[in-house]
Amino acid sequence: MxxxxxxxxxxxxxxxxxxxxxxxxxxxxxxxxxxxxxxxxxxxxxxxxxxxxxxxxxxxxxxxxxxxxxxxxxxxxxxxxxxxxxxxxxxxxxxxxxxxxxxxxPWRSKAFPIIKDLVVDRSAFDKVIQAGGYTSVNTGGAPDGNAIPIKKENADLAMDAAACIGCGACVAACKNGAAMLFVSAKVSQFALLPQGRVEAKERVSNMVREMDQLGFGNCTNTKACEAECPKEIKISNIARMNREYLISALQK
Amino acid sequence: MQRFYLSSIVKKLIMSISGLFLIIFLLVHLGANLTTLISQEAYNEVCHFMDTNVLIRIMVPVLALGFIIHIFMACMLTLQNMKARGSDRYAITGKSNISWAGKNMFVLGIIVLGFLALHLMHFWSKMQLQSFMGVEAVTDPYTLVADLFRNPLYSGIYIVWIWALWFHLTHGFWSALQSLGLNNNTWIPRLEVIGKIYAWIVCLAFTIIPLFFLLGLDK
Known part of the structure; x- marks a missing residue:
């Protein structure tokens, strides 16, 4: 036909x-x-x-x-x-x-200035990652993949969070121009695993501080980010980040 | 030493705690109001208690502070959020499948606040405020309430107010717990349901009271 x-x-x-x-x-x-x-x-x-x-x-x-x-x-x-x-x-x-x-x-948000036509500058996301989205502990030679036992549930949740591709749809969809879904996915993928746990406190406080300084908005839990995320990242990551952040602030 | 700054998460924590405090206050207020349905004596007795009890006297300024913090923080966050969104607006919006209340919390808050001012003027300023200032309060608050609620216009405004509050509460309850970090994939939908149940109970009960007088059921 x-x-x-x-x-x-x-x-x-x-x-x-x-x-x-x-x-x-x-x-x-x-x-x-x-x-x-x-x-x-x-x-x-x-x-x-x-x-x-x-x-x-x-x-x-x-x-x-x-x-x-x-x-x-x-x-x-x-x-x-x-x-x-x-x-x-x-x-x-x-x-x-x-x-x-x-x-x-184009994505419209103060933190994502337009470069040309439909192209926006998303390097603010890179700056958030540079503020803590990595592990810096020495791990030595390649260890056995299963040397550290990890709960299946946590491994799955970490993998779901790590599915974030940093496209910025969450910021674009949010009426507040907030980057909470992105930052919380990046915080979660480490916080859920033992290797990332080591630096979890510093990571969450540094990444949130960077996020705020870059001019992203404040989350009002509208769930627009979750509805539009191409990787279907859940807002439970945001709750996890809030929890991690508040606990880290109390333990400082 | 890091320079002190109020992070977005801490600001939301303040919103959340003040909001939850107001949510608890609503239950206390509702409890007192429901006595109007029992009898004139019962309501007048409750009002007298509220006017004279020491604990209540301490809590009223705390409550006022709760309101002020919640409102001040909301204004601050909303201004910041508008700035973060930028001056260029989307030509087409509102296509995402998300709750209306969640998107309009600030507007709903303004509506609730507007009616709250009216409410304070009509009731509180004539009742509890008088006794706090050492003046003799209205001797029969029940009649004051009954007379106002028999006015269809006043009752109508009151009911509209309560249902604006319904929308505010359906989002506010679970959102407050989300901001506190007390949430996960299992509990988000559950808390939304609990919030809805709470909002329904509170708003239905608050609606029954003016209807009770409006329909002449008190006689």
Whole structure:
């Protein structure tokens, strides 16, 4: 059976850099295969723009298989588009109807300034990681993988937290521009395991301090982050971080 | 020595503890109010107790402080959050599947506060405040309450207020415990249910009282 291509109207945010004002520009696009991904659709638009000697639209992407955390885009009012548990590169055009208007915006948050068009600077996340998202204890040569017994439940919870790809959808979805889901996932993946436990207190207080200083907002438990996280990270991580932080503050 | 700073988590802890304190206060207040359903004497007796008891006298300023801290912190956090969101707004929002109350806690708080001021003016300033200032309080607080609640406009405003509070409580209860860190995947849904049950009980009971007078059931 022949599949009909989609004809769409794209409203895309275009902005020269962080200092200039941006605006939506309308681009009609024809005959898009429902089988292609959202980013492939944008690739096709960019090829058309290049053919017309216009500046192509800048957007972030890398692995295109949902594991690198590079692609972003706030599509029709939702980070990574209208689907759950996926990144923008995993969003398929079959999720859209023929004739639909699609609004494409960058992540909007004070801590993520726009670099160009749909590309935002997410290095604030890197700074949070630099503040404590690592272990610095000496471990010697490669030990036996099972030398330290770890409870299955904790291993699973740590793995779930470590699934965070740092894409920033949590910040983009949050009405407060808070980074609590990201930071709590990074705190949790260490706090749940014996190797990370050693430096847990310093880690949580340093990472939270860095998060606050970078201008991220305060969590009001709206759960928007959890609803939009492509890796479905749970807000129970935020509760864990609150707990870890308060206990570490009391023990200082 | 690290420079002292109030981290986002500590600010939320303050919100949480003051909120939980107000949640407990609501139960005490409700208990006192429900005596109106028993008899005029019972309610007047409770009011007299509230006016004269030493512990209550100590707790009233603490309660006021609880309100002030909760409101002050809410304003501070909301201002910071608006700044963190930035000046560029999304063209399309509200598509995420999240609770309405959670998104609108500050607005709901303002509504509750507005009615609270009205409430203090109509009741508290004529009852407990008078005796705290050493003036003779209203001798028959029951009649004061009954007369006001027989006014459909006042009762209507009162009921709207209570249901704005319902929304505030459905989010506030579990959210307070989440901020304290007392949560995990199992307990988040449970606490949400407990919070809803609490909100339903408190708000239904608070609604029954004006209806009781409005419908003339006291006679």
């Amino acid at each position: 022949e599949k009909r291509g989609l004809n769409l109207t794209l409203k895309i945010w275009r902005q020269e850099n962080a200092k200039t004002k941006g605006a939506f520009v309308t681009y009609p696009i024809q005959n898009i295969s429902p089988d292609c991904s959202f980013l492939e659709m944008l690739d096709q638009l960019n090829e058309q723009l290049v053919d017309k000697i216009e500046r192509p639209i800048c957007f972030d992407h890398d692995c295109r298989e949902g594991i690198c955390g590079m692609c972003s885009l706030y599509i029709n009012g939702r980070p990574h588009g209208n689907d759950t548990g996926i990144t923008t590169c995993q969003l398929h055009m079959r999720r859209f109807k023929d004739g639909e208007t699609i609004w494409i915006e």
